[in-house]
Amino acid sequence: MTLSDQTTHWQEMDARHHLAPFTDYASIRKNGARVITHADGHYITDIDGHQILDAMAGLWCVNVGYGRQKLVDAASQQMAKLPYYNNFFKTTNQPIAELSERLVALTPDGLNNVFYANSGSEANDTIIRMVRHFWALQGQPEKRVIIGREYGYHGSTILSASMGGMKAMHAQAAQEPGFVHIKPPYGMLYQGNLSEDDFATEAAGWLEEKIIEMGADKVAAFIAEPIQGAGGVIIPPAGYLNKVEEICRAHDILFIVDEVITGFGRTGYWFASDYYGLSPDMMTLAKGLTSGYMPMSAVMVGSRVADSLIADGGEFYHGFTYSGHPVAAAVALANLSIIEDENLVEKIRNDTGPYLAKALAPLGEHPLVGEVRSFGMLAAIELVQDKAGPVLFDPVGDVGEMCRDHAIAGGLMMRAVRDGMIMSPPLTFEHEDIDKAVSIAKISLDKTAAGLKI
Numbered sequence: 532m533t534l535s536d537q538t539t540h541w542q543e544m545d546a547r548h549h550l551a552p553f554t555d556y557a558s559i560r561k562n563g564a565r566v567i568t569h570a571d572g573h574y575i576t577d578i579d580g581h582q583i584l585d586a587m588a589g590l591w592c593v594n595v596g597y598g599r600q601k602l603v604d605a606a607s608q609q610m611a612k613l614p615y616y617n618n619f620f621k622t623t624n625q626p627i628a629e630l631s632e633r634l635v636a637l638t639p640d641g642l643n644n645v646f647y648a649n650s651g652s653e654a655n656d657t658i659i660r661m662v663r664h665f666w667a668l669q670g671q672p673e674k675r676v677i678i679g680r681e682y683g684y685h686g687s688t689i690l691s692a693s694m695g696g697m698k699a700m701h702a703q704a705a706q707e708p709g710f711v712h713i714k715p716p717y718g719m720l721y722q723g724n725l726s727e728d729d730f731a732t733e734a735a736g737w738l739e740e741k742i743i744e745m746g747a748d749k750v751a752a753f754i755a756e757p758i759q760g761a762g763g764v765i766i767p768p769a770g771y772l773n774k775v776e777e778i779c780r781a782h783d784i785l786f787i788v789d790e791v792i793t794g795f796g797r798t799g800y801w802f803a804s805d806y807y808g809l810s811p812d813m814m815t816l817a818k819g820l821t822s823g824y825m826p827m828s829a830v831m832v833g834s835r836v837a838d839s840l841i842a843d844g845g846e847f848y849h850g851f852t853y854s855g856h857p858v859a860a861a862v863a864l865a866n867l868s869i870i871e872d873e874n875l876v877e878k879i880r881n882d883t884g885p886y887l888a889k890a891l892a893p894l895g896e897h898p899l900v901g902e903v904r905s906f907g908m909l910a911a912i913e914l915v916q917d918k919a920g921p922v923l924f925d926p927v928g929d930v931g932e933m934c935r936d937h938a939i940a941g942g943l944m945m946r947a948v949r950d951g952m953i954m955s956p957p958l959t960f961e962h963e964d965i966d967k968a969v970s971i972a973k974i975s976l977d978k979t980a981a982g983l984k985i
């Protein structure tokens with residue numbers, strides 16, 4: 532078989548039966564998927580031998596890069612020793628006990644308890660159940676509404692998608708009652724002429740308005756990603772998150788942060804909550820917990836909720852077969868050791884984060900670019916029809932997709948969110964990786980502009 536016959540063989544086999552996530556099935560059946568065969572360091576390789584610099588760390592998760600033997604060894608040793616046992620019937624395992632201690636030590640003070648699941652979606656579903664159970668235990672079962680934000684992403688199960696603010700998902704039978712959304716602190720769209728401080732106050736005010744509209748006696752919690760990831764790397768103005776936390780406290784509403792993307796060093800802090808000085812009641816973790824080598828998520832639960840569940844909750848009728856999986860826990864422990872041993876958090880805070888920001892800044896001058904923003908190893912380059920305004924493309928999304936396709940053809944994996952070009956590279960990215968990513972991004976912008984005759 533020639534190389535291209537081989538590619539077609541696998542593409543056709545895949546397309547015949549595989550319903551992939553977030554995929555337009557008609558289009559994939561027509562064009563075939565890219566078959567990724569292996570990966571090493573910061574590069575993924577497809578079946579045709581194309582090497583692509585992965586500036587998305589898989590899906591915001593392969594934080595320590597590919598090909599880490601230490602993680603392979605941790606998994607294989609644990610599989611040989613105890614590949615699985617459940618934690619349901621008064622049993623536990625050693626890696627999970629150790630991981631719990633480690634996570635409590637790493638996360639902000641007060642988050643002293645951990646519940647495990649396999650995905651961010653399951654962790655957020657767990658939060659919804661815990662939060663409602665908690666308020667029922669307080670004698671306030673009518674406190675059930677959870678406030679999220681437009682463009683927020685909290686997962687793909689019916690409840691986590693309802694809690695998130697993605698309208699396209701809501702439209703496909705994922706809009707359960709009990710979830711409402713406010714506008715995000717998206718400066719490019721909503722700041723106008725306001726100062727950063729005034730914008731923070733205004734955007735936090737949207738939360739208070741919504742609480743008053745719903746009635747605080749009906750609202751259980753507010754959930755926010757400190758920096759909205761899948762929504763397009765929306766970085767809040769300074770002070771916004773502290774203000775929303777204060778508003779939650781003032782109205783006796785639980786404050787939940789979803790650090791599935793921002794956790795484990797991506798921002799240059801162990802958690803974005805550390806940088807912003809937040810004391811959430813609960814925190815969602817996944818992705819970077821195992822650098823994606825094993826599926827695993829965790830809900831960090833603060834004392835207020837946990838004490839009540841422990842003292843008054845009786846049995847919590849909730850859990851997954853793989854909650855607290857020993858192999859995932861062993862991989863998570865090894866992954867945390869890599870982040871610590873290689874000082875990746877400090878590296879991003881002091882070196883590669885500022886370097887990425889500086890490297891990207893000149894792209895702001897490009898005629899297609901309305902705004903460039905970054906924080907640690909998270910970045911967005913927003914493409915606009917007209918810098919003045921700015922005026923977005925209509926329809927939104929086509930130009931971003933063109934630019935993304937140019938990038939991939941040029942050897943760079945970036946993600947398009949609407950017309951924002953997104954990077955969320957491994958935390959191990961070096962200066963030369965950043966230089967290469969930015970240079971291919973620039974070429975992709977030029978090609979996109981040429982295609983649009985700008």
Ligand code: PXG
Nearest residue numbers: 650651652684685686756760761789791792
């Ligand atoms: N919370 C956040 C903040 C996420 O980014 C989830 C929860 C759900 O995690 P699971 O493991 O259930 O997928 C996520 C996941 C995208 C994209 O389009 C992002 C995610 C998932 C799928 C697509 O960038 N993030």
